[in-house]
Amino acid sequence: MTSGQADTRAGLMRSTPLRSAPLRRAGRPWTATLLRGLLFLILGLFVLYFTLPLFVMIVTSLKSLEEIRQGSLLGLPQEIELTSWATAWGSACIGVSCHGLRPYFWNSILLVVPAVVISTAIGAINGYALSKWRFPGSDVIFGLMLFGCFVPFQVILLPMAITLGKIGMAGSVSGLILVHVVYGIGFTTLFFRNYYVAVPDELVKAAKIDGAGFLAIFTQIFLPLSIPVMVVTVIWQFTNIWNDFLFGVSFSQGGSQPITVALNNIVNSTTGVKEYNVDMAAAIIAALPTLLVYVVAGKYFIRGLTAGSVKG
Amino acid sequence: MPVLQSRNLYKDFGAVEVLKDINLSIEAGEFLVLVGPSGCGKSTLLNIVAGLETASAGDILIDGQIVNDVAPKDRDIAMVFQSYALYPTMTVEKNITFGMRVRNVPRREREEALQRVAKLLHIEHLLRRKPSQLSGGQRQRVAMGRALVRRPKLFLFDEPLSNLDAKLRAQMRGEIKQLHKRLGATIVYVTHDQTEAMSLATRIAVMSDGKIVQLGAPQDLYDRPNSIFVADFIGSPAMNFISGRIQARDAKPVFVADHDGAPLALPVDHYDFGGDFGGGVEGDLRDGQELILGIRPEYVTSGAANHHGAVSVDFELVPSLMETNGFDQHIVFEFCGAELVGRFSSKESVEVGRPHRVHLDLSEISLFHAESKVRL
Ligand SMILES: Nc1ncnc2c1ncn2[C@@H]1O[C@H](COP(=O)(O)OP(=O)(O)OP(=O)(O)O)[C@@H](O)[C@H]1O
Ligand SMILES: [Mg+2]
Numbered sequence: 001m002t003s004g005q006a007d008t009r010a011g012l013m014r015s016t017p018l019r020s021a022p023l024r025r026a027g028r029p030w031t032a033t034l035l036r037g038l039l040f041l042i043l044g045l046f047v048l049y050f051t052l053p054l055f056v057m058i059v060t061s062l063k064s065l066e067e068i069r070q071g072s073l074l075g076l077p078q079e080i081e082l083t084s085w086a087t088a089w090g091s092a093c094i095g096v097s098c099h100g101l102r103p104y105f106w107n108s109i110l111l112v113v114p115a116v117v118i119s120t121a122i123g124a125i126n127g128y129a130l131s132k133w134r135f136p137g138s139d140v141i142f143g144l145m146l147f148g149c150f151v152p153f154q155v156i157l158l159p160m161a162i163t164l165g166k167i168g169m170a171g172s173v174s175g176l177i178l179v180h181v182v183y184g185i186g187f188t189t190l191f192f193r194n195y196y197v198a199v200p201d202e203l204v205k206a207a208k209i210d211g212a213g214f215l216a217i218f219t220q221i222f223l224p225l226s227i228p229v230m231v232v233t234v235i236w237q238f239t240n241i242w243n244d245f246l247f248g249v250s251f252s253q254g255g256s257q258p259i260t261v262a263l264n265n266i267v268n269s270t271t272g273v274k275e276y277n278v279d280m281a282a283a284i285i286a287a288l289p290t291l292l293v294y295v296v297a298g299k300y301f302i303r304g305l306t307a308g309s310v311k312g
Numbered sequence: 313m314p315v316l317q318s319r320n321l322y323k324d325f326g327a328v329e330v331l332k333d334i335n336l337s338i339e340a341g342e343f344l345v346l347v348g349p350s351g352c353g354k355s356t357l358l359n360i361v362a363g364l365e366t367a368s369a370g371d372i373l374i375d376g377q378i379v380n381d382v383a384p385k386d387r388d389i390a391m392v393f394q395s396y397a398l399y400p401t402m403t404v405e406k407n408i409t410f411g412m413r414v415r416n417v418p419r420r421e422r423e424e425a426l427q428r429v430a431k432l433l434h435i436e437h438l439l440r441r442k443p444s445q446l447s448g449g450q451r452q453r454v455a456m457g458r459a460l461v462r463r464p465k466l467f468l469f470d471e472p473l474s475n476l477d478a479k480l481r482a483q484m485r486g487e488i489k490q491l492h493k494r495l496g497a498t499i500v501y502v503t504h505d506q507t508e509a510m511s512l513a514t515r516i517a518v519m520s521d522g523k524i525v526q527l528g529a530p531q532d533l534y535d536r537p538n539s540i541f542v543a544d545f546i547g548s549p550a551m552n553f554i555s556g557r558i559q560a561r562d563a564k565p566v567f568v569a570d571h572d573g574a575p576l577a578l579p580v581d582h583y584d585f586g587g588d589f590g591g592g593v594e595g596d597l598r599d600g601q602e603l604i605l606g607i608r609p610e611y612v613t614s615g616a617a618n619h620h621g622a623v624s625v626d627f628e629l630v631p632s633l634m635e636t637n638g639f640d641q642h643i644v645f646e647f648c649g650a651e652l653v654g655r656f657s658s659k660e661s662v663e664v665g666r667p668h669r670v671h672l673d674l675s676e677i678s679l680f681h682a683e684s685k686v687r688l
Pocket of ligand 2: 354355356470
């Protein structure tokens with residue numbers, strides 16, 4: 001009896017909002033459209049705001065110096081000229097040598113690839129050990145690594161310079177690689193540890209009983225699981241190391257400098273006329289690899305950042 | 313020689329004592345089931361036996377050898393985990409043969425073992441699939457397969473069926489029992505499930521708070537629980553408990569239930585007091601000492617049926633709740649200030665609120681000390 005009454009009462013309550021719904025819907029068409037329009041307008045403005053600099057760079061890099069001097073900043077080039085790109089890549093003068101960015105581009109590749117690979121590999125092992133092979137003090141170690149992520153570049157410049165000098169790696173590419181690896185380990189460890197924490201401990205236990213040891217479990221069970229977090233880490237490290245200027249300018253010299261330092265030297269060269277088109281082309285060339293990485297692996301990046309657990 | 317022994321085993325995690333003086337001895341071919349409430353240390357015990365955790369004190373012996381410092385892989389054991397712990401990126405085949413590949417078992421031997429197990433567990437058609445493409449029951453079989461390829465001395469199962477639905481669980485239970493029979497394997501098996509424990513075990517160990525409180529054959533535990541804890545834990549619906557006191561009447565012991573109205577006397581002179589009760593009330597028992605009488609629901613039946621010979625009493629009781637499960641019905645009565653659950657045939661017509669004649673068969677009761685909760 002009582003439950004029946006409750007049912008009818010609930011039914012009555014349910015019917016009230018239903019009746020008022022059409023009223024609200026009647027007011028919908030124009031306000032909703034207006035709001036939607038406003039939303040798109042704002043989004044559109046943001047798109048403009050972010051793409052305008054890129055647009056200006058591309059457009060400027062395709063113009064001749066003559067045209068840059070006369071025309072407006074936003075105007076399309078009357079005649080597309082690729083000579084500034086060729087100059088930036090192959091013959092722009094950096095200091096006394098005039099070989100363009102090309103040698104420095106390769107410098108950066110030679111620097112970034114090992115630095116990314118090594119820091120990612122160490123981060124993976126660290127994350128695995130700190131999440132699945134805990135030992136007394138492992139949490140403290142992880143805490144310190146986490147802390148390392150928040151240490152600004154500038155703070156470690158001096159101690160790092162001294163250290164590099166002491167171990168005889170000052171001014172060398174391997175020294176710069178070491179700097180990036182050391183600085184990056186905090187982040188890579190954090191990424192991998194947080195990813196592996198979500199992997200059930202019983203997987204490790206089962207593998208131990210199956211007879212696998214520390215490394216076999218890592219390579220055969222954990223690494224195959226790690227593709228998403230690996231992508232995230234690689235993108236993160238690649239972008240940071242490729243774009244780094246401060247370490248590059250501080251710890252490398254002469255011909256072994258990375259592309260960011262070379263770009264700075266091209267743009268800031270004081271001799272002769274300022275070649276804006278070459279500067280722009282050079283800047284775009286320097287940024288291309290990171291852009292490419294995002295375009296190729298961007299969707300994994302988002303997925304990897306949001307992916308929490310591993311399903312069995 | 314026992315396959316597995318644990319001697320004075322202790323384990324603590326910092327301040328928490330999880331295992332306290334565990335002594336066990338398991339012979340070849342035994343199926344020992346560990347039961348106990350959540351957090352009582354069952355998984356910890358299994359992990360120590362497997363070598364995945366180290367004990368704080370005490371020894372684990374496998375085949376008479378102390379293995380405290382032996383790595384899990386060298387203990388010749390296999391373990392099935394509650395969550396199955398299948399390697400997610402490997403196919404079923406790779407999952408099952410992982411251990412053999414790690415141990416560099418030759419390919420032909422691996423192949424043979426795989427086929428044997430696949431056939432045994434009916435998973436031949438699943439070998440190329442990844443764990444994520446399997447149903448719960450299939451995963452469970454694969455987990456079992458990973459243990460069975462090895463022919464170890466000892467199998468450890470940690471609640472392997474708890475993730476399955478009731479029907480599948482019953483089916484897998486049957487299959488595990490079959491496997492045990494066919495392989496003659498020695499098994500230690502953790503479960504929360506009554507039916508699983510009763511039907512699979514050759515012996516059951518009931519654990520509570522890090523201790524083994526009773527160890528024995530399933531029927532023994534059921535008929536003669538050594539404490540209220542075990543009595544309450546084993547059997548579903550649980551045993552009924554009636555508090556009261558023991559008294560001597562005409563040199564015969566009777567149990568007088570705590571009752572608001574007239575004293576309610578139940579004859580208990582057939583009970584095996586083990587010398588405690590000699591003619592009068594003497595020995596360890598004082599006249600009027602408080603006791604608790606336990607009676608299983610299946611001994612609380614309808615008074616309408618015919619009964620012969622048993623020591624029994626009949627009461628007129630009012631049902632307050634009933635639960636039907638097709639085969640029989642569980643009726644809850646109000647009795648001496650507590651609930652009394654009876655197991656009635658489903659043919660019996662019982663109505664909530666209408667007094668019913670209830671028959672208490674006292675031939676299989678248990679008596680416990682009210683204070684220590686220990687069986688007399
Ligand atoms: N690594 C650990 N650190 C601290 N305490 C732990 C740890 N592992 C287990 N415990 C504690 O030990 C006790 C026993 O845990 P255990 O997992 O053995 O229980 P269980 O009997 O298997 O329970 P369940 O039936 O829920 O699986 C629990 O109180 C638990 O909190
Ligand atoms: Mg457990």
